[in-house]
Amino acid sequence: MSIQVLKPKFHIEECLAQVRECLEKGWTGSGFKTAEFEQKWKEYTGHANACFLNSNTSGLHLAVNILKRKYGWKDGDEIISTPITFISSNHAIMYENMLPRFADIDEYLCLDPKEVEKNIGERTRAVMFVGYGGRVGQLEKILQICKEHKLALILDAAHMSGTRVNGVFPGTWAGVDVTVYSYQAVKNLPTGDSGMICFADADLDAECRKVSWMGINKDTYSRTSREGTYKWNYGVDYLGYKYNGNAIMAGIALAQLPYLDEENAYRRKLCAIYDEVFSQNRNIHIIPAPHRDECAFHIYEIAVPNREALLSELAKNDIYGGVHYRDNTEFSMYTYAQGSCPKAHEITKHIITMPLHMYLSETDVHRIAEIVDHFCK
Numbered sequence: 001m002s003i004q005v006l007k008p009k010f011h012i013e014e015c016l017a018q019v020r021e022c023l024e025k026g027w028t029g030s031g032f033k034t035a036e037f038e039q040k041w042k043e044y045t046g047h048a049n050a051c052f053l054n055s056n057t058s059g060l061h062l063a064v065n066i067l068k069r070k071y072g073w074k075d076g077d078e079i080i081s082t083p084i085t086f087i088s089s090n091h092a093i094m095y096e097n098m099l100p101r102f103a104d105i106d107e108y109l110c111l112d113p114k115e116v117e118k119n120i121g122e123r124t125r126a127v128m129f130v131g132y133g134g135r136v137g138q139l140e141k142i143l144q145i146c147k148e149h150k151l152a153l154i155l156d157a158a159h160m161s162g163t164r165v166n167g168v169f170p171g172t173w174a175g176v177d178v179t180v181y182s183y184q185a186v187k188n189l190p191t192g193d194s195g196m197i198c199f200a201d202a203d204l205d206a207e208c209r210k211v212s213w214m215g216i217n218k219d220t221y222s223r224t225s226r227e228g229t230y231k232w233n234y235g236v237d238y239l240g241y242k243y244n245g246n247a248i249m250a251g252i253a254l255a256q257l258p259y260l261d262e263e264n265a266y267r268r269k270l271c272a273i274y275d276e277v278f279s280q281n282r283n284i285h286i287i288p289a290p291h292r293d294e295c296a297f298h299i300y301e302i303a304v305p306n307r308e309a310l311l312s313e314l315a316k317n318d319i320y321g322g323v324h325y326r327d328n329t330e331f332s333m334y335t336y337a338q339g340s341c342p343k344a345h346e347i348t349k350h351i352i353t354m355p356l357h358m359y360l361s362e363t364d365v366h367r368i369a370e371i372v373d374h375f376c377k
């Protein structure tokens, strides 16, 4: 059997029971299960607010859209961001006619606080921090910098479902303006496509509920209409988007959530096997993780001298690695930033994502690790 780099595990009977409930009730849109999952997610994470969306990408766009309006940011203003991320983090900035200002990464492949500080200028308004592979990186230091320079902080927590630091979800730390999670098909809490946006501020959460639903304000009809009357009498306050999540996805999320912590613990166990084998090999560089015992480890990375050759060697054994991520400044859209992040530019040629998911046994991981270790001798 071939081994994929990422493979979601669905608790199928529980998922089907949730979906069945939606279908029997005749309610697959927003509301019902989405409200229930928002509540469960708030209880699980400690976030004060949570708004369920159709993706993390939509959420990152809404984060920039809503903060831009609140603080009066102008077109062309900058948000400091990382070149080592899925392109969503940076496109979200561009959607609002703002500019990603790329800062280099640290040993965790997260934004380096020193580089963030160097890149702060007249037009800097915020920092977009990506918790790479579930890592919290040096988020605490970056929060301090944001406080000193009066910058907003957006946390792209696509990889961070379940990551804690001393029992606390980093997205709930004071100073994080908004945290966005992903429940995309291969993330730690997979649905099909969906996400959650958690604003620290309740007013922004309320605004987000309108903007993510075409800008519609339901207050008018909730005031005027009786139960059961068709809700047509609404206002429209914003040029909103169709970004709301639906009950089917929320139902699947509800079924999956009870397993998240034990599955993340299993991920850590598999990572420890890789660590143990690779730490003996001078040619293999393990990407470290701070607070390792509480990291969600969405992906497990190493850096090797010849990444392409290793990918081929693994493929010969019917094992498929991946690359997370190409330095975003290499994309034609972002060439204006080429050369600004030498560390990211170097490491992007050497990183390889090892298979990591619930369908791997410890024996599988030992076997993969031995192949890699042997090849890199």
Ligand SMILES: *Cc1c(COP(=O)(O)O)cnc(C)c1O
Binding pocket: 054, 055, 056, 057, 058, 085, 086, 088, 089, 130, 156, 158, 159, 181, 182, 183, 184, 193, 194, 195
């Ligand atoms: C997956 C991912 C996203 C996008 O999430 P979607 O829910 O697919 O929109 C954004 N940022 C990072 C770092 C990701 O890995």
